[in-house]
Amino acid sequence: MPDRALSTALDDSFERYLQDKGKGRGGDGGNYRRNAARELERFAEWAAGDRGDDHWTGIVPDDVDREPTFDDLDERVFREYARHLGGDRGLKQNTVQTYYRYISAWCGWCVNEGYLEAHYAQRASAMAPLPEDDGRKPGDQQAWTSEQRHALTRHVDERARDAVEAYTTLPEDTDPLDKQRARYAALKSARDRALVFVLAYTAVRVGELLRDPNDPRRRGVRWEDLSLEDGSMDVYRKKQQWDAASLPDPVISPLRSYRQLLDPTTERWPVFPTFDQRTLAGLIQDELADQGERPDAIAERREEYARDLLLALDEDIRPPSITTDGARSILQRLSETAEVDIDHPKHDYLAPHGGRRGMGEVLVRAFGYTVAARYLDNSEEMVRERYSHIEAGELGDVATEALEQID
Numbered sequence: 001m002p003d004r005a006l007s008t009a010l011d012d013s014f015e016r017y018l019q020d021k022g023k024g025r026g027g028d029g030g031n032y033r034r035n036a037a038r039e040l041e042r043f044a045e046w047a048a049g050d051r052g053d054d055h056w057t058g059i060v061p062d063d064v065d066r067e068p069t070f071d072d073l074d075e076r077v078f079r080e081y082a083r084h085l086g087g088d089r090g091l092k093q094n095t096v097q098t099y100y101r102y103i104s105a106w107c108g109w110c111v112n113e114g115y116l117e118a119h120y121a122q123r124a125s126a127m128a129p130l131p132e133d134d135g136r137k138p139g140d141q142q143a144w145t146s147e148q149r150h151a152l153t154r155h156v157d158e159r160a161r162d163a164v165e166a167y168t169t170l171p172e173d174t175d176p177l178d179k180q181r182a183r184y185a186a187l188k189s190a191r192d193r194a195l196v197f198v199l200a201y202t203a204v205r206v207g208e209l210l211r212d213p214n215d216p217r218r219r220g221v222r223w224e225d226l227s228l229e230d231g232s233m234d235v236y237r238k239k240q241q242w243d244a245a246s247l248p249d250p251v252i253s254p255l256r257s258y259r260q261l262l263d264p265t266t267e268r269w270p271v272f273p274t275f276d277q278r279t280l281a282g283l284i285q286d287e288l289a290d291q292g293e294r295p296d297a298i299a300e301r302r303e304e305y306a307r308d309l310l311l312a313l314d315e316d317i318r319p320p321s322i323t324t325d326g327a328r329s330i331l332q333r334l335s336e337t338a339e340v341d342i343d344h345p346k347h348d349y350l351a352p353h354g355g356r357r358g359m360g361e362v363l364v365r366a367f368g369y370t371v372a373a374r375y376l377d378n379s380e381e382m383v384r385e386r387y388s389h390i391e392a393g394e395l396g397d398v399a400t401e402a403l404e405q406i407d
Helices: 012-023 031-047 076-087 093-113 146-168 176-201 251-262 277-290 295-301 308-315 325-339 352-368 369-375 380-386 388-406
Strands: 232-236 242-246
Touching: 012 093, 012 242, 031 076, 031 093, 031 352, 076 093, 076 277, 146 176, 146 325, 176 251, 176 308, 176 325, 176 352, 277 295, 277 308, 295 308, 325 352, 352 369, 352 380, 352 388, 369 380, 380 388
Parallel strands: none
Antiparallel strands: 232 242
């Protein structure tokens, strides 16, 4: 092992590692990169003595004044860090396991790159303090029930119908700004309805549908990606390739009605654009300035519109898609206004992934694991594992029937 590698500060390796693990051009994107960067930063702080119990002074000897280096690492360090994670912040068992895996993966990369001579983090003595997985089963995770799905879709459908009717039945002499406000309200309700129906019935992952700020390839679906006539939608799948997803009948009408109301100038408009006023205001000002408009002219132009989104539509200034976090905020708001009955330890609203899992439950119960796997874009083995509680329940019914007949 070269002395140069051993004397290298730990954080000097982080950027190269994150680039290798990141997605997109230059390895700058991806949720894994973001999460790994966070845990590496915490590990570096702990190694320097800036995180942990009051008595913890770090992995550098007390009589040495320098940053932690690879020469300071051995299996005892990782054992101590596993113990720290297990006692830090009251983390759940499987969360501790997840956080440790980020550090362990970096350690393995360091071995391959010549920073370390052994994968200390994977040694039995290093991993011994890690808690057992808490046994949380996929069936324990949120899945929209039929009652919840119907309550939410009925609510957003009624809101959209009322808003669209209020806009389309305005008297001809309505003030132009008031008419714009009514159109904006109708657009927002129609967008929310379309989003809820897509999440509820397509089983598409929310990260495949909307923009992910950490992955430049996931810019959110555009109208050019949809074929309402064929009932299909092209999405960038989790397996890192484009693929067609199904649009079942309940989704078609909300999408078609919403598109007619939106009337985008090009097919490259996002299906679910952000309505965030700050984002749209900055976008409008930048785009018009690039076109040579002066600030006072831009201000006058914006005053002609009740909302910047309507100006963006007229000028074909395409806003970004809402983000996955934005979708969660929308569903939190709608779950509350719809007064959906939710009893879940982690979520007090209908989370996006719950729509996918809810459809998975419907498909497994109705058509079995093979059909469900194709619709969910997963292997049959994985679907069987994630929905094993269904099979267990069905086997329980079989056992009950057997007991009634024989015993």
